[in-house]
Amino acid sequence: MALPQASGYYQKPWDWKSGQMQVSIGVLISVGVAFLLLGGTAGWLLFALMQQRKLAHTDYLTGIANRGSVFEQGFKLVEHAHGEVEPFSIVLFDVDHFKKINDTLGHGAGDRALRVIVNASRRVLGQREFLGRLGGEEFIAVLPGCGREEAMKRAESLRLAIARAGFLYADKHPVNMTASLGVATLDRDVDFQILVNRADEALYVAKNSGRNRAVRASSSAERLSAGMVTVGSRQRVRG
Numbered sequence: 001m002a003l004p005q006a007s008g009y010y011q012k013p014w015d016w017k018s019g020q021m022q023v024s025i026g027v028l029i030s031v032g033v034a035f036l037l038l039g040g041t042a043g044w045l046l047f048a049l050m051q052q053r054k055l056a057h058t059d060y061l062t063g064i065a066n067r068g069s070v071f072e073q074g075f076k077l078v079e080h081a082h083g084e085v086e087p088f089s090i091v092l093f094d095v096d097h098f099k100k101i102n103d104t105l106g107h108g109a110g111d112r113a114l115r116v117i118v119n120a121s122r123r124v125l126g127q128r129e130f131l132g133r134l135g136g137e138e139f140i141a142v143l144p145g146c147g148r149e150e151a152m153k154r155a156e157s158l159r160l161a162i163a164r165a166g167f168l169y170a171d172k173h174p175v176n177m178t179a180s181l182g183v184a185t186l187d188r189d190v191d192f193q194i195l196v197n198r199a200d201e202a203l204y205v206a207k208n209s210g211r212n213r214a215v216r217a218s219s220s221a222e223r224l225s226a227g228m229v230t231v232g233s234r235q236r237v238r239g
């Protein structure tokens, strides 16, 4: 009678040396994988945080700085300008009769007009300068290093760029825009909020004296000699 064949399976006795090596490799791989996972998660979290921060500072429609971001940067830049005794100006501008675009062609056309205005305005700004949307159809150009004369020139370039940026909506409706602008330049006794108030006063004058024009806000010295006390709040005539 044939004996049953041996299975051929041979159980090796435990080899401590190679066993330890296998365990060490296993541990190393696990630690590596854990590091990769942790690193990946941390990287993803960092990316998500950066994206969130960017979104919190950006205007959803036009991609430029939003109101919060403009004021955050504006206060810092004014402090810097005071410290360095450097000129600093802003141009506040507001699209004229913007409501008419919405009312006649719809909000899609209005939204496109805002984006077109932003693209046209960006092109006339220098490297250190930036654009922000303060809300609705009101924008600001922040001009570090720009004195009174330069700022008025920049405002005029913005006005012309907007007036020339007309487009055809839905391939058949011509849309033309103009804007009114208020220009204010930093004085020693002024912070960013006061500068914005002054530019807003000038913008109010531009609106009420016919629109499609840039008006310069009076300086601290001019205000003093004219006996002006307040820095003004908005009270714009509509129509």
Ligand SMILES: Nc1nc2c(ncn2[C@@H]2O[C@H](COP(=O)(O)OP(=O)(O)OP(=O)(O)O)[C@@H](O)[C@H]2O)c(=O)[nH]1
Pocket (backbone or CB within 6 Å): 061, 094, 095, 096, 097, 098, 099, 100, 102, 106, 107, 108, 109, 110, 111, 114, 135, 136, 137, 207, 237, 238, 239
């Ligand atoms: N399409 C669109 N419209 C907006 C947006 N934000 C505000 N508006 C509209 O902008 C219009 C602003 O109207 P008004 O404040 O009367 O200003 P205006 O018609 O430009 O008149 P003036 O400033 O006096 O020349 C309103 O109809 C708002 O609904 C936006 O993001 N997209």
